[in-house]
């Protein structure tokens with residue numbers, strides 16, 4: 584049997600293994616399991632984000648409390664307004680001070696309102712997320728188990744073909760097989776194809792003059808575009 588024939592035989596068995604892999608990968612059992620796993624991992628990131636946001640809000644609140652304490656301190660100066668005016672200070676100066684204090688308090692109030700709205704939003708988001716995460720955590724082991732069960736059910740079939748592939752591989756040049764496996768892992772399939780005239784049947788690329796000669800001499804060549812093995 585020629586190398587091409589051996590490799591074709593190997594590829595035929597490999598195509599059956601690929602079908603088993605595809606059946607497993609496209610199964611509902613796997614989709615649901617992967618979805619649930621990805622949701623839970625994203626939810627944990629999201630919880631971290633909420634925590635960071637809460638810390639940020641806490642810092643803002645501390646900043647406002649500090650500002651408020653300063654304003655309260657300033658307000659104390661107004662307790663003795665009459666005495667200060669009697670000492671000869673202008674009443675219009677205190678009017679301006681009172682005006683600016685009132686504006687600062689107004690701005691503070693607006694900031695407090697927006698912070699409370701932001702906090703309310705974070706709390707609601709956290710509670711909704713928590714509810715969903717608890718439901719997902721409860722569901723996850725079930726989905727994992729179902730996927731495992733399905734995987735085991737096709738594993739026997741896959742093992743059988745893998746055994747066959749191992750035995751076929753013994754007769755194939757190890758460098759060729761290595762290249763074949765590399766292409767397989769890049770999701771190229773089929774890998775070994777029969778030339779259609781001087782054209783790659785998979786991507787339609789024409790052979791160069793040197794490749795034409797090699798193909799005519801019975802050598803396996805590589806398509807320069809899709810990198811499949813081609814033979815005459």
Ligand SMILES: [Zn+2]
Nearest residue numbers: 783786806809
């Ligand atoms: Zn090609």
